[in-house]
Amino acid sequence: MRNISHYLLRLYPTAWRDRYADEFAALLDDCPPSPALIFDVLLGGLDARLRCSALTGKVLDMAARLRSTAIAVFCAYIAFVVAGIGYQKMSEYEDFTAAGEVHPLIGLAHNLIAVVAGVALLAVLAGGLPLAFAALRDALAQRRHDVLALFTVPVAAFAALVAYGFAALQIANQGNAQSGTATTAGKHLFLSLVAILVLGAIASSAAVSLAIARSQIGERLYRFALIPVVVTALAMAVMFAADLAWGLGLRASEPALFAGDGGIAGTSTAASWLVQTLIMGIAAAVALYAVVRMLPARRVTARLA
């Protein structure tokens, strides 16, 4: 257990580790390792991160609170974007665009998602790029090779996605040319591409979040990012509501289309929409929760200032 107790301790926030790290590491060293034990420690780490100030009595400083909120909203946004790409891929088919032209609710919901997605992207860029540049500058100045390595993850993930996508397209086109229709192998290639996209998004957002968390970034930049963070969270909530209206509108107005196989890679439309909506809903809820959780502390700090 000695080997992994160091890594397990990293799951807990710094303030918690300052108080309990030694004795907790001693306890981990005494316990025989098992999957159940690791899962229990994972849950304990999550609980400590969510309730750190309640457990340790230490109030996190404003920069730390803003940082954790910005990171939570960014990660939620990446999950939302992955689901949104699924929605975009599904709704671009002719049948769905035609339904949007005939039924105002479906068309309005679709257009609202497109417009608000643009607003959210601008907000993420406005708030996130200065933080990423500051983290990169800090890593270069401090010669933090671990942080610099984290910044290569999104670049490598994007390169892998493009290379695999290009190769998959070539293989799928060859298969289609031979059989005249989309082949099962082509569908599998598409699904594997989706899997790479999802894994790449998870790895990239985790790496960038970790890089920002490990960097010395001034509170001023986090304060600057606060408005884009709130805008992003609100935009996600609006897009989730619009996606819900789009699916329910389609179900009511075009039941045959909704019950068909127009989903991702020829899967059920209803199932694809449900999965996308569920991910969007969870992501929006996480982002809003992160923003709301930060606001009382912000008010207290403003009063003290």
Add this chain to the structure above:
Amino acid sequence: MSADLSDLGRFSDPSLLILASLAGGAKHGYAMIEDIARMSGARLGPGTLYGALARLERRGLIEPLPAEERRRPYRLTGLGAAALREQLQGLRDFAATGLQRLAAI
């Protein structure tokens, strides 16, 4: 400082087990896990144990003692003993009522 354990959510049961274990004397984490397993059959994981310990310490129901090597023992405070007594009396009344009803069947 609150002596009520009911608002500790999923940590209320482990908290009660920890208080009962410390009622038998000060113990460090691993000794508590072993004692609770002997006493109740439930084996707490380290994450659950320290989640509950941190909450009990914040409420003043237990207090840390100087560490022995890396292991830090904890002991029950007066408030903790009162909270444990109140909880156990509630459980005793509950058990008595349940047994009375069973006897009538």
